[in-house]
Amino acid sequence: MILYEYPFNERLRTYLRLEQLYRRLGELLTRAHSVDHHFALTTIFEIMDVASRSDLRLDVIKDLERQKNLLDVLRDNPDISQHMLHQVTRQVESCVSxxxxxxxxxxxxxxENEWLIPIRSRLGIPGGTCSFDLPAYHAWHNLDPRYRQRDLEDWAAELTPLGQSLDLILQLLRETGIPQRVVAEQGLFQQAMPAGRNFQLLRLRIDRRLNLAPEISGNRLMLSVRLLQLANGCKPQPSSEDASFELTLCA
Structure with a gap:
């Protein structure tokens, strides 16, 4: 199954973009090749660019506080594991702190790091990090991989609180959804959004063997999914066949 996610607001779009960058960074940090370390550093700069929005931090804190309030409502509920509830609450509080x-x-x-500033400025130039442009950066790439990894881990640590907070917010959000099996008749599925619910995220799983990709659009009133038939090297075309997939709405 292939998972697709569609955010219903700009805040969630930013969260998902950052989540993808953090995942890429985590993967690259485990590798030892200098090319991987170059792209790890590039990813760190990308996270900084996205996270530089002045209202992002406030949004994250508000979402964490919202989750804490929702968890507090569940206290003393006999159907809820109070041990697990306490653990998650402590995670939320730790992220806020x-x-x-x-x-x-x-x-x-x-x-503000004087060594990183020239590297960051030249990454926007195709081939701008050649040895004649940035000799110190070239020398860094020729260090023992362990030293490069140590530097990257130190720099990435500056971004860890935001990454951990986003992981927790998105995990809790995704757990609010209940999967349902639906059918796109002649490649098209439409559904009126349930009244009184403020959905933030759509999750769609589809069998990879169908060779289909979803084109999703939606707002607070209506959801539409058009399935596209994939063809190697060609523009995807709307499918005219019935196909089923799993749909989850998360609030």
């Missing part, structure tokens, strides 16, 4: 302890924007210390 870590975010609040940071001064300035996420990654501000890295943005």
């Amino acid at each position: 870590a975010i609040n302890s940071q001064i300035g924007k996420t990654g501000q210390t890295l943005a």
